[in-house]
Amino acid sequence: MSAKRGGAAGVGPGAAGTGAGGGLVRQLGRFAVPILFAALCIFGIIVAKITPTFLLGEMAIRVGRNSVLVLSLLIPILAGLGLNFGIVIGAMAGQIAAILAVHWGFHGVGGFAFAMALATPIAIVFGWATGSLFNKAKGREMVSGLIAGFFANGLYQLLFLFAIGTIIPFHNPEMVLPQGFGLRNTVDLTPIQYAVDDLVKWRVPLEGTMLRVPIASYAVVAAFCALTLFFFRTRLGQQFRAMGQDPHVAAIAGIPVERNRLIATILSTILAAWGQLLFLQNIGTVNTYNSHEQVGMFAIAALLVSGATVTKATVGQALLGTILFHTLFVVSPLAGKALAGDAQIGEFFRVFVAYAVITIALVLHAWQSAKREREAAA
Amino acid sequence: MIDRIRAFVKEAGIPRLLIAAFVVVLFGVAVATKMNVPGLVTDSIVRVARNGILVLALLPAIQGGVGLNFGLPVGILCGLIGCVLALNAGVHGVAGLALATGLGVAIAVPAGIGYGWLLNRTRGQEMMVGTYLGFAVVSGMSIFWLVAPFHNPTLVWAIGGKGLRTTLALTGVFDRVLDKWLAFTVMGVTIPTGALLVFFGLCALVAWFFRTQMGITISAARSNPRFARAAGISDQRTRIQATVFSTVLGAVGIVVYSQSFGFVQLYTAPLLMAFPAIACILIGGATVTRATVTHVIIGTLLFQSILTIALPVTSQVIQGDISETARLIIQNGMILYALTRLGNAK
Numbered sequence: 001m002s003a004k005r006g007g008a009a010g011v012g013p014g015a016a017g018t019g020a021g022g023g024l025v026r027q028l029g030r031f032a033v034p035i036l037f038a039a040l041c042i043f044g045i046i047v048a049k050i051t052p053t054f055l056l057g058e059m060a061i062r063v064g065r066n067s068v069l070v071l072s073l074l075i076p077i078l079a080g081l082g083l084n085f086g087i088v089i090g091a092m093a094g095q096i097a098a099i100l101a102v103h104w105g106f107h108g109v110g111g112f113a114f115a116m117a118l119a120t121p122i123a124i125v126f127g128w129a130t131g132s133l134f135n136k137a138k139g140r141e142m143v144s145g146l147i148a149g150f151f152a153n154g155l156y157q158l159l160f161l162f163a164i165g166t167i168i169p170f171h172n173p174e175m176v177l178p179q180g181f182g183l184r185n186t187v188d189l190t191p192i193q194y195a196v197d198d199l200v201k202w203r204v205p206l207e208g209t210m211l212r213v214p215i216a217s218y219a220v221v222a223a224f225c226a227l228t229l230f231f232f233r234t235r236l237g238q239q240f241r242a243m244g245q246d247p248h249v250a251a252i253a254g255i256p257v258e259r260n261r262l263i264a265t266i267l268s269t270i271l272a273a274w275g276q277l278l279f280l281q282n283i284g285t286v287n288t289y290n291s292h293e294q295v296g297m298f299a300i301a302a303l304l305v306s307g308a309t310v311t312k313a314t315v316g317q318a319l320l321g322t323i324l325f326h327t328l329f330v331v332s333p334l335a336g337k338a339l340a341g342d343a344q345i346g347e348f349f350r351v352f353v354a355y356a357v358i359t360i361a362l363v364l365h366a367w368q369s370a371k372r373e374r375e376a377a378a
Numbered sequence: 379m380i381d382r383i384r385a386f387v388k389e390a391g392i393p394r395l396l397i398a399a400f401v402v403v404l405f406g407v408a409v410a411t412k413m414n415v416p417g418l419v420t421d422s423i424v425r426v427a428r429n430g431i432l433v434l435a436l437l438p439a440i441q442g443g444v445g446l447n448f449g450l451p452v453g454i455l456c457g458l459i460g461c462v463l464a465l466n467a468g469v470h471g472v473a474g475l476a477l478a479t480g481l482g483v484a485i486a487v488p489a490g491i492g493y494g495w496l497l498n499r500t501r502g503q504e505m506m507v508g509t510y511l512g513f514a515v516v517s518g519m520s521i522f523w524l525v526a527p528f529h530n531p532t533l534v535w536a537i538g539g540k541g542l543r544t545t546l547a548l549t550g551v552f553d554r555v556l557d558k559w560l561a562f563t564v565m566g567v568t569i570p571t572g573a574l575l576v577f578f579g580l581c582a583l584v585a586w587f588f589r590t591q592m593g594i595t596i597s598a599a600r601s602n603p604r605f606a607r608a609a610g611i612s613d614q615r616t617r618i619q620a621t622v623f624s625t626v627l628g629a630v631g632i633v634v635y636s637q638s639f640g641f642v643q644l645y646t647a648p649l650l651m652a653f654p655a656i657a658c659i660l661i662g663g664a665t666v667t668r669a670t671v672t673h674v675i676i677g678t679l680l681f682q683s684i685l686t687i688a689l690p691v692t693s694q695v696i697q698g699d700i701s702e703t704a705r706l707i708i709q710n711g712m713i714l715y716a717l718t719r720l721g722n723a724k
Contacts (some may be wrong), residue, residue, distance in 0.1 A: 124638070133714065133718065137717045138716040139502065140506075140717055142503075142506045143448070143505045143506045143509065143717065144717050144718070146506075146509065146716050147713045147717065148710075148714060150653070150705065150706060150708035150709075150710040151714055153706060154703055154704075154705075154706030154707035154710060154711075155707060157702075157703040157706065158700075158703050158707065161700075161703060162696065162700060162703070167682065232552060234619065280505050284703075305720070323412055334614065338521050340525070342524070342541075344524060344541075345521060345524055345525065348517060348520040348521045348524065349521060351517045351520075352514065352518050352520070353519060354511060354515040355513040355514040355517050356514045356518070358513075359510040359511050359513070359514045359516075360509050362500070362503060362506050362507050362510055363496065363499075363500055363507055363511075365503065366500030366501065366502060366503035366506075366507055367499050367500055367501070369503075370499060370500060370501045373501075373502075
């Protein structure tokens with residue numbers, strides 16, 4: 001615990017320095033987090049003696065399947081809503097769609113497209129609900145989003161554990177528990193597995209094994225990056241930016257702030273639903289009751305390790321963060337095993353890093369906004 | 379008459395009435411289906427005594443203006459360190475419990491000061507910072523439990539001889555010493571007198587504390603910081619005092635919890651412990667800015683009764699365990715409701 005607190009305290013003065021310091025210090029400060037994180041990854045790679053080919057193979061898969069989830073966080077940040085912890089709810093929408101698509105016998109890339117189409121209206125409804133909640137809890141969007149995710153998880157369990165097979169007619173012995181209702185813990189998604197990843201089949205021979213390079217998934221990720229960048233430049237995107245800078249001024253300037261906040265949340269939720277679908281088509285199975293739970297935490301931690309903050313994040317940071325965070329994710333259990341002879345330590349360590357990174361980002365954000373308020377009052 | 383009913387509903391709050399009605403319905407079903415009602419009541423009371431102090435720990439933070447203390451695991455971990463040290467020293471019975479509590483409190487004071495200092499610098503985001511600080515501390519401490527230099531064979535894994543076990547049994551150490559102290563049975567209901575006395579005693583202590591000068595100062599600084607500053611009270615200071623008090627109660631709370639539960643749970647067990655406690659105090663009628671000891675007691679009684687009797691009662695009607703799902707919905711629904719009731723902060 002002392003280490004944790006030391007960490008938070010240690011970053012504080014540094015942040016104050018970047019606020020007050022000149023150009024060079026500021027530049028260094030901006031990249032301090034990713035540099036530190038990269039150093040940590042490299043240290044891990046060296047102690048665990050990880051081969052570049054192994055790492056490359058892991059990253060080729062992980063970047064393809066996780067990037068869209070991280071991208072889904074950008075729009076709410078632009079609109080001044082902070083980190084959308086409610087993307088868990090979007091992931092649930094994606095999961096519901098995937099389960100239904102496979103249940104109805106869809107398969108291949110057509111099945112995936114159907115799941116995406118099905119996820120969209122569900123995500124719109126969920127996003128609208130989350131956005132309305134955020135409008136009722138202004139200034140507390142992050143904590144509300146987090147709790148809303150837990151709450152939605154309760155409703156999700158109610159739906160899949162109890163309603164399916166009893167109130168909702170759903171008979172599929174492969175998916176339903178032997179008791180006749182409730183979904184099994186894991187649902188097989190083989191029909192849509194690699195639907196996008198293998199759309200363009202590309203195998204790279206790597207040390208005797210054929211590495212699957214999901215080139216089509218990269219294209220999808222690139223398309224979403226481009227779309228997000230394009231959106232930032234649209235009229236609505238500019239309105240979001242104005243709201244993010246100062247909601248009061250934006251409101252006076254005639255921007256419909258409440259409506260736009262709702263739109264930002266809905267867009268984020270839809271992207272999260274699609275992101276989760278892309279994730280699931282790579283994994284090939286759904287852990288019905290916990291695939292979605294950690295989505296928010298991992299996506300947010302990934303975004304933050306790139307040096308993004310609660311108020312400012314770019315597409316480049318989303319991609320860089322995904323690469324850095326997942327490198328650590330792969331490396332840390334192996335490094336833990338090499339260093340302490342126990343992979344468990346590494347596993348605890350990566351969870352600790354995820355939480356600590358989020359904590360430090362939140363502390364810095366609150367610290368700086370509190371300081372600004374004090375200066376404004378003085 | 380209708381006005382009086384309306385006034386009562388407004389005073390009690392719709393969620394609280396709904397939850398109270400739910401408890402009554404559950405008990406009604408239990409009676410109608412000839413279940414072991416005294417057994418259910420006993421379990422409910424045991425769980426009130428077990429969880430009560432953790433709920434009480436939230437009160438000073440609310441009264442001090444820090445809001446809902448989502449960082450309760452900070453205090454909980456201090457208490458757990460106390461328990462582990464007491465177990466390692468091999469002190470049994472009430473002395474062991476006292477040692478665990480004393481060590482826990484001793485660690486909780488500096489931890490609370492640090493946590494309060496951090497919360498002062500992150501005003502307006504205390505709940506989010508508290509939540510994630512709690513998560514980070516729990517996962518950081520998981521590494522500590524794994525590498526800590528404990529060698530007592532009753533505490534570490536049998537294979538390998540290092541790393542604390544996930545759960546440490548208290549059998550024969552201080553398992554249920556408070557629950558058993560002066561315990562008696564009335565009409566089939568067993569009353570865990572000692573644990574209840576400790577809970578009510580601490581409630582009385584907290585109520586008394588907020589009547590002392592220090593307590594009044596803390597509440598005054600919360601309800602009107604500008605006025606307090608004009609009167610020479612630093613609300614920075616009172617907020618730290620409130621946080622320390624909350625953290626200390628969290629440490630005491632987990633020691634009492636563990637003795638009643640019979641196990642000390644390490645690693646990820648404390649991760650989500652703040653949430654049910656927060657739901658309890660909110661169900662009792664507290665808000666993010668105001669809480670009383672009555673809210674603590676009523677809330678704990680209602681929520682813990684639901685958690686205790688929902689499983690056996692609903693399992694007679696519905697197959698499968700719906701109680702965990704119901705807990706998620708009620709608990710987080712209640713917290714969300716409270717968060718939207720605050721008015722807009724910005």
